Amino acid sequence: MRVKEKFNKKLLVEGNDDQHVIWALCNRFNTPENFDVIDCEGIDKLYEQVPIRFKQSGVNTVGIIIDADVEIKNRWSSLKSLLTAQNFVLPDELPVNGLVVASETGKRIGIWIMPNNDLNGMLEDFIGFLIPQNDKLLQIVNSTLQNIENQNLNKYSMNHKSKAIIHSWLSCQEEPGTPMGLGITKRYLTTDEETCLRLICWLTKLFSY
């Protein structure tokens, strides 16, 4: 969703779900409210926005959260060329704790590639990490989906399996139809999981400067 922007630090995300998940996490962890979370409506538009954001009056910190999708190496290399053109010097490998670098002119960029800066996948894989350990429902969701796939009744592609899992799981909570962000707020999902804590560390390091 479009927001009225209030801050000179921006976090660019691909979609509405990412935006609400970040808001819910920040609430949960009480992180200082000092950056706008911008729903760019897709990866292409997000890439287009980056150079323009750095031209905005007073903006010197921009964070990016994107999905690795099928090949995290490709995402990382396309981001590298985009940001090298903005005079950032980036390491060869994306650090697993997320990247925060400053340019010589004092501009700061942060990068987090979902789910965990290492695996292929997307936001839904990250949310999958937040399902409580040894959750019995998850085991049933997994076997049910497996059963559906065995009979070729699944209409989703295998790239989107994590979406099928998380939304099936959410649909069986107290209030069916709860989206991922609210699932955090309502505490269906845990937030003391290791990847989640690393994401919060990255956000704090990037924006509490």
Next chain:
Amino acid sequence: MLNSVDIKNYRNLKTLRINSLARVNLITGKNNTGKSTLLEAIAIYATKGDLTFIYQLLRDRGEIYRQAEKNKDVTESNIMALSSLFADRIVGFKKDDSISIGSLENTLFGEEKSLDESVSMRFVKYSDDLQIDNQGGTTRKRTLLIEDDADKLLADFKVGLEISVGDISYILSLDEGRFYDRFGLSRGLGKSENYQFIKTRNIDREINGRLWDNIALTEKEQYAIEALKIIEPSTERIAFIESLRERTAVIKLSNTANVLPLRSMGDGINRILTIILALVNSDKGFLLIDEFENGLHHTVQEQLWNIIFNLSQKLNVQVFVTTHSEDSISGFESVLNSPGNSFDGKLIRLDNVNGNIRQVEFNAQELKIATDQNIETR
């Protein structure tokens, strides 16, 4: 047309360099970032440092003092007024203290140097020596005292303002009250380029009648009528008539026999007439408009941009416009990127970074992304 501009020491623009300018340049930025100052600098460049223009500028800003009342030395008052043109009002005598306004070109070696027609101004120390010529008459010889000499000859010098265009320069003496009256002097520096400067408060300019006379019965007259139709579609003709001491515009609408004073029809249509008359009178020169949006509804602004982009191309006018308005920027973007046209325009934002003015440029494509994705460029 200026392809780039490099300004030094002009008011708050201590060093401002814009590497590429377009045909139509929209300038935005917070208060006190030097938007109007940039327009003034372009005007000084266009007039080749014309004294009448500079005097007008100083008077508009309240920098001309009435010497008799102030009980001050004439030279001192003149220096005080003129120093307001210089960054931090510094009365320096060094080359580095000069105001300079010009464009840049890249030499073969990748260095930048000023192009020939750069305008520069600085305070200088000089002496006037009487010389006896071979017929026995006396002439005055004006000698510029170079910086190092100044101390040695401290006893006997005057302070003047050196104005140069490229390699040609003269020293303006400041020991008379009406320094600006000496038209002949500035003429030596070359003919002023064609330009029109519409200030913030100019809804309707006194010179509109004269500008109209220049274009009456030419095809430009039709351009003016078409522009007025943006606001009043039934505009048929306009004319200027004598009323009291001035000439004012009247308008004839197609649906009525009466002729109406244009002033009775609101700020918008008067502002449009002012802008269009200035535009069609700036052929091969510069059109400068301070605060584009004044008096204009946002739907009107977009149509006016369309006229400005088209006519500036046709008449070879370079346009510089300032704005605070988001509507004005989005109308500009929409015309600039309208399909089927190849308009040349850009947005330039001036930022004040710890007292230094810096520019940020947005080309047509960047402006489109910003507008489509709702990113604030102001």
